[in-house]
Each structure stands twice: as C-alpha cells, then as structure tokens.
Amino acid sequence: MxxxxxxxxxxxxxxxxxxxxxxxxxxxxxxxxxxxxxxxxxxxxxxxxxxxxxxxxxxxxxxxxxxxxxxxxxxxxxxxxxxxxxxxEAGRLREWFIEKIVRDESRVPAARFALLRDAMKRPFHEAFRHNSVDRIVPVCHDFGTGLTDIVRGSGVRFTDLSSAMANDASCFTHATNVATCSLLLATEMGTGGRRELAAIAQGALLHDFGKRLVQNKPPQERSPGGRANRDAIREHPTRGFQALCRRADFPWDALMMVYQHHERHDGNGYPVGLAGREIHPWARMCAIVNGFDGFRRHRSNQAPLDENTILAQLDCETGKRFDEELMQCWKSVVTRKR
Ligand SMILES: [Fe+2]
Ligand SMILES: [Fe+2]
Structure with a gap:
C-alpha cells in the first residue's frame, strides 16, 4: 500500500x-x-x-x-x-567539489571561500555532533586542502576574504576563520608548500576540538566549585591532543597547534607553561589568529570591533602573550590594501 x-x-x-x-x-x-x-x-x-x-x-x-x-x-x-x-562516498564528493568548484579560478576568491565553507558546514557539524575523530579528521583534511588552494591563489589578501568571513559564535565559524587566517599568516611567513599549508589548515580547524570533549564530560567528572568551568576549559588542548595523537593521518606539527595554542610567549600559558621558542611556531601563529578571531566574533549588545582596534588590543599583548615577529607579520597581513 x-x-x-x-x-x-x-x-x-x-x-x-x-x-x-x-x-x-x-x-x-x-x-x-x-x-x-x-x-x-x-x-x-x-x-x-x-x-x-x-x-x-x-x-x-x-x-x-x-x-x-x-x-x-x-x-x-x-x-x-x-x-x-x-x-x-562522502570523501569522493568532497574531493570532486574541491577539484571542480574550489579550484575554479574564474570565480573570485571570496565566492570560492563561501562555497567551500557552506559545503563543509554540515559534514563538520555532523562529525562534531558524533564526537567522531574518524569522521572529523578526513573532513578537516579536505576542508583544509580546499582553503589552502584558495589562499595560495596569486595575490589573495586578507581583505579579499575577510568580507566573506562570518563572525557568529559557532565553533564552525571560529575554526574556519582561524584556519583561513593561519594560512594567510603562514604564507606571509614564507610557507609556500601546499602540503605544509594544508597541514596548518587542518591543525587550525581542529585547534579547539578538545573543547567538545570537555563539554561532554559528565558534571560529576568536572572540577568542583566556581572554578569548574574555567578548569574544564583549560583541559581542552590536552583533551584534543589525546584524541588526535595516535592518528597517522593527522600531522605531528598540526597536533602541536592543538596542544600548544594557549601557551604564552612569557611562559604563563597552559597546559605546560612553555615560553618563547619552546612553543611550536605553528602554535604561536595559531595563538595570534585565535586571539584575533576571538575579538572579531559576535559580541552581544556591542558593535563589532574594526580590525585596527582589534590589532591595537592584540598588540598590547605582544611580548607577553604573543610572539613579536609573528605579530608584526600578522599586522601587515591585515592592513595590506594591495
Ligand atoms: Fe582554544
Ligand atoms: Fe579557539
């Protein structure tokens, strides 16, 4: 019937x-x-x-x-x-999409960026919803490769992509922005290899993966008292590291972005308290663009901050939280007009 x-x-x-x-x-x-x-x-x-x-x-x-x-x-x-x-078959469709659509240079970089981001949003959320490392790593590999191909295009600047970047509070938007900005900064620092850049994008996309794992802990497993949330959130680099460290398809340098992106230049960060050049250079880059996107994200009841104001706020932390050379480099990426 x-x-x-x-x-x-x-x-x-x-x-x-x-x-x-x-x-x-x-x-x-x-x-x-x-x-x-x-x-x-x-x-x-x-x-x-x-x-x-x-x-x-x-x-x-x-x-x-x-x-x-x-x-x-x-x-x-x-x-x-x-x-x-x-x-x-999802991987085959993503590869086809990147080959056919994302590398189509007849479209402007912002349009290709928006198409790729919209295509990856559902698979990303779905993998996060299931807390599935087996799902999220291949999605971020393909997403990172697509972003790399857009950013490596000749003459692509921050201003070409920033207008297309969202600034809502979702973890997907934050991960996408941190990955895109990491690629722009790494390119400015002279990292030109596609494979290396794709690994940077992959690490940036998953830099906060451990937050998801911390948030899913039962309340009785969290630290007691008013510091519970703060203490729990400080666990996220370690939880992300533990979840990803045995995977052959997740590069070690990218793993250091996950593990060390809250270390500080002055040694007062976490989870270890490394200082200066003890911190992996990719993690130092990630720390800066992570801070930058933190200011860019939607702030309820407040007007969004313009980029110069954000850079000025970040600059106050140069030498304390952030590496000086990388910060100078990031400022020139953001302020370059042509
Ligand atoms: Fe984080
Ligand atoms: Fe973050």
Whole structure:
C-alpha cells in the first residue's frame, strides 16, 4: 500500500525526473550535503539520497546524471535543505567539489571561500555532533586542502576574504576563520608548500576540538566549585591532543597547534607553561589568529570591533602573550590594501 508520505516522495522523484529506482538505505551510513552547495549543471560522482522520517533513504539522483538548477530550486521550495550521500562516498564528493568548484579560478576568491565553507558546514557539524575523530579528521583534511588552494591563489589578501568571513559564535565559524587566517599568516611567513599549508589548515580547524570533549564530560567528572568551568576549559588542548595523537593521518606539527595554542610567549600559558621558542611556531601563529578571531566574533549588545582596534588590543599583548615577529607579520597581513 502506498501511504501519503511515500506518495509524496514518488511525486517528488517524478517531478525532478531524476531517477526511476527507489533504494532503501540504512540512514546511519549517510552524511548530509547542503542543497544550496550543489552545483547546477554538473554530473555528481556519487548517488544522492533523500532521507525519510522512517529511517529510509530514497535515491534522488543517480551518480553521473546531470543536476539541473530547477531541480535544486524545487528541493529548496519544498523545504528540503539537505540531501544525503553514503558515508563511504562522502570523501569522493568532497574531493570532486574541491577539484571542480574550489579550484575554479574564474570565480573570485571570496565566492570560492563561501562555497567551500557552506559545503563543509554540515559534514563538520555532523562529525562534531558524533564526537567522531574518524569522521572529523578526513573532513578537516579536505576542508583544509580546499582553503589552502584558495589562499595560495596569486595575490589573495586578507581583505579579499575577510568580507566573506562570518563572525557568529559557532565553533564552525571560529575554526574556519582561524584556519583561513593561519594560512594567510603562514604564507606571509614564507610557507609556500601546499602540503605544509594544508597541514596548518587542518591543525587550525581542529585547534579547539578538545573543547567538545570537555563539554561532554559528565558534571560529576568536572572540577568542583566556581572554578569548574574555567578548569574544564583549560583541559581542552590536552583533551584534543589525546584524541588526535595516535592518528597517522593527522600531522605531528598540526597536533602541536592543538596542544600548544594557549601557551604564552612569557611562559604563563597552559597546559605546560612553555615560553618563547619552546612553543611550536605553528602554535604561536595559531595563538595570534585565535586571539584575533576571538575579538572579531559576535559580541552581544556591542558593535563589532574594526580590525585596527582589534590589532591595537592584540598588540598590547605582544611580548607577553604573543610572539613579536609573528605579530608584526600578522599586522601587515591585515592592513595590506594591495
Ligand atoms: Fe582554544
Ligand atoms: Fe579557539
């Protein structure tokens, strides 16, 4: 018997003229893709599904069939803002997306940046929601590679990308901004290798991964008293390090960004209290752009700070919290007009 919902899906498939087959799939093996990031006119390299409330997935678009802009419009008109692909094919779709869309230099850097960010938002959140290191590391590898390809483009400046950067309080926005700014700073410091830059982006994207693990600790496992939250949050570099340190696909230098980004130049940071050049250079870069984005983030009931004001505030901490040479470099990145 065809019930109302099944009938609606049949109608939708017919309307979209995408496929004639219906293939139930276990939704636990699916990952979401934002409909708005699907490129019209392209032949996607993977099957695309629509998920039902009953835990079934219905094939919407078989791989290598063309995706039309009116199909995307129809989905959005029906309130469908996400479709799904098999988890074991998600990496292939991300690689294809980066190759096809992100490296398309006919688009301006800000547009490519926004497309990549919007495409990565759902997989990133999904991996964080499951606290899954196995999921988040490949997502950040591909995301970091895409960001690297945008920032390495000839003549890309901070001002080209800053207008497209969000400043809301989400962990995804913060991770994206810290990664983008880390790449700009690393490029300014003369790091030119794509592989090295992609590793920097990967470390920056996951620099606060441990916060998620701390926040998920049961209350009885947290420190007692009013210092509980502060003490818990100071654990996040160590928790992130522990979660990522045994992975062969997460570079050691990137791991140092996770572990040392709250160390301070004067030795008063955490978790160890390293000072000056004892701190890994990538972690010193991460500390500066992390502080910069902290000021840039949305502040309730307050007007956003302009970049010169933020730089002036950060500069007060040069030599105490931040490495002087790197801070000078970051100031020239942010203030460069051409
Ligand atoms: Fe942090
Ligand atoms: Fe952070």
């Amino acid at each position: 065809v019930n109302g919902r099944a009938g609606k899906f049949t109608k939708l498939r017919k309307l979209l003229q995408m496929t004639v087959s219906c293939q139930p799939t276990d939704t636990r093996s699916l990952v979401p893709v934002a409909v708005r990031t699907l490129p019209a006119g392209e032949h996607l390299p993977v099957d695309v599904y629509r998920r039902t409330e009953e835990g079934q997935a219905i094939l919407l678009l078989a791989k290598d069939r063309p995706l039309r802009s009116k199909d995307i419009d129809q989905l959005l008109m029906r309130g469908v803002d996400a479709v799904y692909v098999a988890a074991d």
